[in-house]
Amino acid sequence: MVRTDRRERLRAETTAEIKSVALALMASGGPDAITLRAIARDMGMTANAIYGYFATRDELVTSLIGDVYTGLADTVDGAWAATDGHGAAVRIQAWADAFRGWALANPEGFRLIYGDPVPGYRAPEGGAAPEAARRVCVGLAGLADAAWPDAEALYAGSAFEWSDFDAGLLEKVRPLFSELPPAGVALALRIWGHLHGTVSLEVYGHLSRQTVNPDKLFREEIRQLVTALGIGPPEAG
Structure with a gap:
């Protein structure tokens, strides 16, 4: 033994x-x-x-992606749970900060799942980390769901339909957020675009010569986003 x-x-x-x-x-x-x-x-x-x-090399890469994605999902889920009972602006800021903090602490992991594809890699059927990917996707939909009561008026004239989105995405989102309309899914992708774009610039070093305070830049980006959605800025702190 x-x-x-x-x-x-x-x-x-x-x-x-x-x-x-x-x-x-x-x-x-x-x-x-x-x-x-x-x-x-x-x-x-x-x-x-x-x-x-x-x-095989692909078996190793699949295991790496599983570890990395699960670590990210645990991080953002933890931030969401810790802000239960707070307003949408606070919860979005906390989720965003957790995502950025994880990416900066794990830049190679960020690049592995959101950046540079491994040449020739073939993921197993169903994806390399389907459960972790589902959790992150659901987390983003949760941000949109929290913001929707205030942001709905901004999408009053939108022409989004369910057919505009990937069926796999909708399978993850619709059962949990049955009241969220197609435009709400578009809102989730809008929030994701702000988070991913800004964090990618920082992880890949593209902000290092443009600002000495990327943290301030990121937090202001999220503050402006939630303000534009009609939610109001997050609480100071």
């Missing part, structure tokens, strides 16, 4: 190290750099030994 526990612990530690090295290789050489041979070389392992942990 002791030997079995020790083997399992060592295997878990080695698996975690393989994933850490893979992300480090991506950080230094881009997604092309993620290869099992390169990881084995950096870890001082033989190529055959590393195949005992991951049979």
Whole structure:
């Protein structure tokens, strides 16, 4: 039993190290750099030994995406739960701050799921991390649902229909937010565009020469967004 526990612990530690090295290789050489041979070389392992942990490069990438996406989903879900009972503006700001904070702490992970595709990678049927992706998608729909009572008037003349959106997206959103109309889904994508666009610029270093205070820029972007939606600015703090 002791030997079995020790083997399992060592295997878990080695698996975690393989994933850490893979992300480090991506950080230094881009997604092309993620290869099992390169990881084995950096870890001082033989190529055959590393195949005992991951049979293929795609299996490793799928596992990485699952870890990364789940970490993001846990982070934003936690921010949403922590602001239960607050107004929509506060909850949107908290979700946005959590998303940005996670991305800055995990830039390689952000790039893996939202940026640079790994050349030749083929995700398994159903996606690499379907449950985590569903949770993040539902979180964004929750932001739109919270904002909708105030933002609805802005979409009074919209011509959005259910057919304008991906069926897979609607399968995730409509059962939980049955009162949200097609324009509400468009609002969720609008919020996502603000978050993803600004965070991407920061993660990829495009803001480093333009501002010395990206945090202030981001928070003002979200403040202006919720104000434009008629919600009012988040509480100070």
